[in-house]
Amino acid sequence: MFEKYESNVRSYCRSFPSVFSTAEKEYICDIEGKSYLDFLAGAGTLNYGHNNPLIKNAVIDYLKRDGIVHSLDLHTEAKEDFIASFQKIILEPRELDYKLQFTGPTGANAVEAALKLARKVTGRTRVVAFTGAFHGMTLGAMSVSAKESADGLVAGMEVTRFPFEGFSPDVNLDTLEKLIVHPGGIAKPAAFILETLQCEGGLNVASNSWLRQLSDIAQRHGILLIVDDIQVGCGRTGPFFSFERAGIKPDIVCLAKSIGGMGMPMALVLLKPELDIWAPGEHNGTFRGNNLAFVAGEAALKLYWSDDKFETEIKVLSEEMAFGLASLKSDYxxxxTDTVGIGLAQGIRLKHQHHAQLITKAAFEQGIIVESCGPYSEVVKLMPPLIVTESTIQKVITILHQVIATLPKEAEIGELGAKLEKSDVSLP
Incomplete structure (x- = not known):
C-alpha cells in the first residue's frame, strides 16, 4: 500500500519498515504484535511518552464536552489557560519576559517567523547561522541549515555560515566579532540563529562559556539572538529550556514538537515585548489555533513542570545514559571515537558511517528504534521519552553492546560499503 501509493519522499519508514498500530509510554507496537523501545521519540516530539494517560485524558475530556478544536487565532478558553500556565509555570520562575506568538504548527514555521521578525525589527537582511545546524525544510529554514539539500535553493536570504563550537580549533567567536566590526568583514547581521545542542548535526554541544560569549556579542552590536529549542527544549537537556544552563536570555526562542504535550501539532515563538512590532496577520496560518495542543500542552506543564522533581529525574537518567555509553566506548x-550529547539526547560517534548504519538496523531487529545523525550519519543517537526508566536505558545499552560486538572489522568495511551502496568514508 505505502510503496504503491505514498510518495517517495517518505524517509523514517525506510529505516524502520514495520506497520505500527499502538503505543504507550516508551513502547510502540506493530500490527504483528512486536513491541519496540522507541528511542527516537518522534524526533523530540514525545518527551512525555506515547499516549501519556494524564495528558490523553485531559484531551478526551475536552472533546467530550465539545471544546473548540479549530479557531484560527480567535480567543479561546483553552488558549487562555495554556498562556496563563506557561506564564506562571515556565516564564515567571525563570524571570523571562516574553510575548507568545502561535505560528503554523511546525518548527519550520516558527523559524520562518523568527527570521522574518528579526529582519523587520533591525531593517537588516543578513543572518549568521552555524555549521552543523538544522532548522527545518521550508525555504528560509533551509537557508540557515547546514544540510546539503539546502544548497542552491535559497532565494532572497543572505546567510553567513560560521563554525559552531568545536568545528575548527583555529576559529572562535572573537573572529566572528571581528568580521562584524571590521570594514572588510561582513554586513552587520539582523540575528544569530542556533541550536545549543545540534541533534541532527551530530549531537554537538555548545559550552556555557561559548553561549555566553555569543550572547554578549549580540548585545554589544544590536544583533538579535534566536535560539531554536524545537527539538531540544521542553526538558530534553534537563531544564525546560536548553539555554538555561548558560544563564542567557535570548531575544527570540522557537519551540515546537513537545510543546504540544503528546504529539499534538503546535509551534510557539517567544519574543521580547519590545520586538513585537508585527502588524495584525503579518505572519499567520490556518492552524495556529490548535486547541487540542493547548489542552495537552497545559496538562504537560502542570504535570511535569510545577516543581523541580522532573528536572532532577532527567538529570539522573542522563547520568545513567552517559555511564552506559561510556562503557560502550571503553569496550570498543x-x-x-567519542560519546556525544547531553541530557537525554546522547550518542556514540563511530569511526565508520557504515557501522552506525548497521547498528541502527540491527537494533531495530532487536526491538529498539534508534537513528543515526551527523554530517556523515556516523553518530548513533539515543533520544528516548523523558519518562523512560533507568532499567530501560540499561536494557538498551546491553543490546547495543551485543550489536556492536558483531560489527565487521575494519578490513571488511570496503566490502560492506559496496553492499550498502555507499562510498566508504573513514571519518575524521
Whole structure:
C-alpha cells in the first residue's frame, strides 16, 4: 500500500519498515504484535511518552464536552489557560519576559517567523547561522541549515555560515566579532540563529562559556539572538529550556514538537515585548489555533513542570545514559571515537558511517528504534521519552553492546560499503 501509493519522499519508514498500530509510554507496537523501545521519540516530539494517560485524558475530556478544536487565532478558553500556565509555570520562575506568538504548527514555521521578525525589527537582511545546524525544510529554514539539500535553493536570504563550537580549533567567536566590526568583514547581521545542542548535526554541544560569549556579542552590536529549542527544549537537556544552563536570555526562542504535550501539532515563538512590532496577520496560518495542543500542552506543564522533581529525574537518567555509553566506548575503542550529547539526547560517534548504519538496523531487529545523525550519519543517537526508566536505558545499552560486538572489522568495511551502496568514508 505505502510503496504503491505514498510518495517517495517518505524517509523514517525506510529505516524502520514495520506497520505500527499502538503505543504507550516508551513502547510502540506493530500490527504483528512486536513491541519496540522507541528511542527516537518522534524526533523530540514525545518527551512525555506515547499516549501519556494524564495528558490523553485531559484531551478526551475536552472533546467530550465539545471544546473548540479549530479557531484560527480567535480567543479561546483553552488558549487562555495554556498562556496563563506557561506564564506562571515556565516564564515567571525563570524571570523571562516574553510575548507568545502561535505560528503554523511546525518548527519550520516558527523559524520562518523568527527570521522574518528579526529582519523587520533591525531593517537588516543578513543572518549568521552555524555549521552543523538544522532548522527545518521550508525555504528560509533551509537557508540557515547546514544540510546539503539546502544548497542552491535559497532565494532572497543572505546567510553567513560560521563554525559552531568545536568545528575548527583555529576559529572562535572573537573572529566572528571581528568580521562584524571590521570594514572588510561582513554586513552587520539582523540575528544569530542556533541550536545549543545540534541533534541532527551530530549531537554537538555548545559550552556555557561559548553561549555566553555569543550572547554578549549580540548585545554589544544590536544583533538579535534566536535560539531554536524545537527539538531540544521542553526538558530534553534537563531544564525546560536548553539555554538555561548558560544563564542567557535570548531575544527570540522557537519551540515546537513537545510543546504540544503528546504529539499534538503546535509551534510557539517567544519574543521580547519590545520586538513585537508585527502588524495584525503579518505572519499567520490556518492552524495556529490548535486547541487540542493547548489542552495537552497545559496538562504537560502542570504535570511535569510545577516543581523541580522532573528536572532532577532527567538529570539522573542522563547520568545513567552517559555511564552506559561510556562503557560502550571503553569496550570498543577501535570502533567508537567519542560519546556525544547531553541530557537525554546522547550518542556514540563511530569511526565508520557504515557501522552506525548497521547498528541502527540491527537494533531495530532487536526491538529498539534508534537513528543515526551527523554530517556523515556516523553518530548513533539515543533520544528516548523523558519518562523512560533507568532499567530501560540499561536494557538498551546491553543490546547495543551485543550489536556492536558483531560489527565487521575494519578490513571488511570496503566490502560492506559496496553492499550498502555507499562510498566508504573513514571519518575524521
Amino acid at each position: 575503542p577501535d570502533l567508537i
